Amino acid sequence: MVSRSQFWVPCIILLFSLCLHLSLISKGFVTIDCLGLAIASQATLDTHQLHYLPGSGYPLMVLLGSFFIFIGKYIGITDPIISVNLISVTFSSIAVLAFYLLIKKCCDAFTAILASFILLLNPIFFDVSTYGINHTPSLCFLLLGLLSLLHFQTESNIRNLLLSGLYIGCMGATRLPDLILAAPAILYIFIFGSNTSLPKDNKHTTRDLFLFMMIVVLIITLLHLTYYLHDHTGYGIQAKSNRDLNLLDSFHGILSLAFINSLGWLKQSFNTIGIVCFAAGLYYTAVFNKNLLIFTVLWWIIPLGLLSNIITCSPRYFTFLLPAIIIPISIFLAHMLRQHRMLLKAFALISFIIIISKPVLDIKNILIRRHHYALISEYYRWVGRSTEPDATLISSDDGLFITYYSKRDVLGKPYSLIGSLSHQELVDFKKNLERILNNRKMVYITELALVQNDRYQEFKKFMQRYYHLVYVGQRPLELWYQTPYEPIWSVNLYKVEKKN
Numbered sequence: 001m002v003s004r005s006q007f008w009v010p011c012i013i014l015l016f017s018l019c020l021h022l023s024l025i026s027k028g029f030v031t032i033d034c035l036g037l038a039i040a041s042q043a044t045l046d047t048h049q050l051h052y053l054p055g056s057g058y059p060l061m062v063l064l065g066s067f068f069i070f071i072g073k074y075i076g077i078t079d080p081i082i083s084v085n086l087i088s089v090t091f092s093s094i095a096v097l098a099f100y101l102l103i104k105k106c107c108d109a110f111t112a113i114l115a116s117f118i119l120l121l122n123p124i125f126f127d128v129s130t131y132g133i134n135h136t137p138s139l140c141f142l143l144l145g146l147l148s149l150l151h152f153q154t155e156s157n158i159r160n161l162l163l164s165g166l167y168i169g170c171m172g173a174t175r176l177p178d179l180i181l182a183a184p185a186i187l188y189i190f191i192f193g194s195n196t197s198l199p200k201d202n203k204h205t206t207r208d209l210f211l212f213m214m215i216v217v218l219i220i221t222l223l224h225l226t227y228y229l230h231d232h233t234g235y236g237i238q239a240k241s242n243r244d245l246n247l248l249d250s251f252h253g254i255l256s257l258a259f260i261n262s263l264g265w266l267k268q269s270f271n272t273i274g275i276v277c278f279a280a281g282l283y284y285t286a287v288f289n290k291n292l293l294i295f296t297v298l299w300w301i302i303p304l305g306l307l308s309n310i311i312t313c314s315p316r317y318f319t320f321l322l323p324a325i326i327i328p329i330s331i332f333l334a335h336m337l338r339q340h341r342m343l344l345k346a347f348a349l350i351s352f353i354i355i356i357s358k359p360v361l362d363i364k365n366i367l368i369r370r371h372h373y374a375l376i377s378e379y380y381r382w383v384g385r386s387t388e389p390d391a392t393l394i395s396s397d398d399g400l401f402i403t404y405y406s407k408r409d410v411l412g413k414p415y416s417l418i419g420s421l422s423h424q425e426l427v428d429f430k431k432n433l434e435r436i437l438n439n440r441k442m443v444y445i446t447e448l449a450l451v452q453n454d455r456y457q458e459f460k461k462f463m464q465r466y467y468h469l470v471y472v473g474q475r476p477l478e479l480w481y482q483t484p485y486e487p488i489w490s491v492n493l494y495k496v497e498k499k500n
Contacts, residue, residue: 009109013100017093017120024367025089026131028374029081031480032400034132038080039404041065050226059223060173061087061134081377084132092129092136096120098143099323105150106194106292107331110338114352115323115330121356123363124269124315125322127484130367135319138178141171142320146189152208153193165212169219176220178320181306185299185324192291262308265315266325268362268485274329274355281328284335292327299324315483329355363484370478375488379477380405383493386472387444392436394445394496396452397481411436411443415453426462437498445469447492448477469494 029035033053040051045066053062065084072083096116103112119125128135145167152160168186172179190209267275285293300321307317336348369375383393384406393402395410402410411432414425436443450460450469463469477491 006109009113010097010100013113013116013120014093014097017096018089020120021089021092021126021129024126024130024371025082025085026370026374027082027372028370028377029085029480030131030370030376030478031133032397033134034081034084035400035404037061037065037132037134038069038084039400041069041084042080045069058134058173058175059226060170061137061175063223064137064174065132081132081374085130087132088129088136091140092125095136095140095143098140098147099326102143102147102150102323103327103330105147105154106289106327107334111330111334114333115326117356118326118330118352119322121360122269122322122326123359123484124265124318126360126367127363128316128319130370133316134175135178135316138171138175139320139323141167141174142178142182143323145171146186149186149190150194161208161212162215165215166219168212169216172216172220173223175320178303179216179220181303182299182320184302185295188298189291189295192294194289194291194295258311258313259308262304262313262318265483266318269315269318269322269359270325270329271354271358273351274359277329277332277351277355278325281330281332284332285328288331288335296324296327314481366484369488375476375478376401376480377405379475379491382473382475383444383446384408386493388442391442391444394433394443394449396449398446398449413449413459415459416455420456421454421458426459430462430466433496434498437496443496444472445494445496447474447494448479448489450494463496466499468497468499470497 029038036053040053040062041064043051044062050059050062053059064087065080068087068090069080069083072078072080072086077083077086096119099119100112100116103115125136125139145164148160148164148167151157152164168179171182187209190212191205270278282293282297285296303318303321307313333348333352336344337352339345339348380398380401383402387393387406387408389407390409392409392411393406394413395402396413396415399410399412402408411429414421414429416422433443445463450463451457454460472493472495474490474492476488478488479486
């Protein structure tokens with residue numbers, strides 16, 4: 001018999017999460033991936049063929065986008081960007097509920113309530129929950145897979161094993177890099193279980209693990225195979241591009257400056273008091289459940305060590321490891337709140353309030369602004385209005401914005417994320433630019449494209465050496481590749497003219 005609290009508490013958590021994220025859903029897109037998702041999903045819906053989304057391991061996300069755009073049209077949503085933004089709103093809310101049920105299964109309901117609210121109001125999680133990106137669906141499938149796995153281990157119901165494989169496979173088809181990094185933690189919990197106090201039957205573990213992995217691999221393979229059969233050339237080009245920008249070239253080494261920056265993002269996300277509670281929580285988790293401790297450490301230490309030391313890292317990449325940091329925090333706070341001494345209770349309560357309120361208040365204004373203004377699309381629409389119909393814009397990684405919103409041709413600039421620009425690339429670029437200008441066509445460049453991905457300002461110096469940059473105007477623009485803590489910049493638009 002299910003008690004009322006067992007029914008109503010999950011419902012309240014789900015409803016509160018859904019309403020909160022809906023109230024701050026972004027009006028437009030926030031990253032170039034969001035726009036790319038909307039375009040690929042709309043094309044998939046129109047042609048009934050799975051269109052390619054740039055990146056690695058995202059086929060299920062395109063199908064989700066198509067489904068949400070299809071549903072959106074029936075409820076009066078004409079902008080596909082809003083429809084794909086609803087993907088994150090929906091899956092982030094389900095993820096909070098799944099996290100509550102997972103911690104309740106591992107620990108207890110009180111700890112689960114604390115953990116779910118810390119996740120819900122975490123600024124990294126909140127940020128990606130309001131616009132269309134594959135981080136929240138990836139986390140949601142991971143949590144649902146772990147929850148089903150724990151149910152299988154305690155109930156020995158084969159249905160839960162199949163569901164777990166299905167969810168984890170969907171995670172890999174939504175965001176494959178996350179699954180690869182989370183695999184050691186998943187395998188550990190599968191083999192050793194989540195609770196050292198419960199007897200573990202290893203009799204059929206090998207058979208179950210084989211079945212589980214076969215389901216995961218089958219789902220990932222089928223969805224990626226659909227991509228390959230539809231456009232194997234494009235898939236191969238993207239795979240080569242991902243290999244060219246490989247981890248070793250982008251890896252700065254342990255304890256690099258990038259690693260320090262990443263720790264700074266986590267500190268902003270949990271506040272200093274949250275980091276202190278995390279450290280204390282590791283000890284209490286070890287006392288409470290050593291298997292749970294090892295599982296959570298594997299969950300965060302490997303991704304943090306790899307992701308935080310690459311040049312392209314961003315706070316949103318840490319979304320799927322946030323629960324592993326929150327579990328020790330919630331265990332510690334729950335333990336302190338159960339103490340008889342009022343001083344300890346007060347400390348834990350104040351700490352909890354600070355952890356859930358202070359970090360999210362730091363990005364409150366940004367979330368509210370995104371809810372009311374779509375600065376990126378508005379900026380590139382303005383660029384279109386400020387340039388001639390046959391003009392060409394020099395682009396960095398904003399080419400998709402220019403073609404979609406400005407409706408202008410683009411000339412890609414040479415750039416390098418990790419080193420100096422190639423001299424030959426600059427020569428080839430100059431030839432292409434001269435050809436356009438010699439045909440009496442106008443060329444423009446944004447201040448952002450002038451300096452972006454140009455570590456040593458080689459491209460900027462090159463442009464200033466050979467060309468006049470005539471100021472046209474400026475508008476506010478949110479930088480889609482930065483953290484949610486960054487300010488808004490007024491970005492200039494320049495007309496490119498040859499020097500006499």
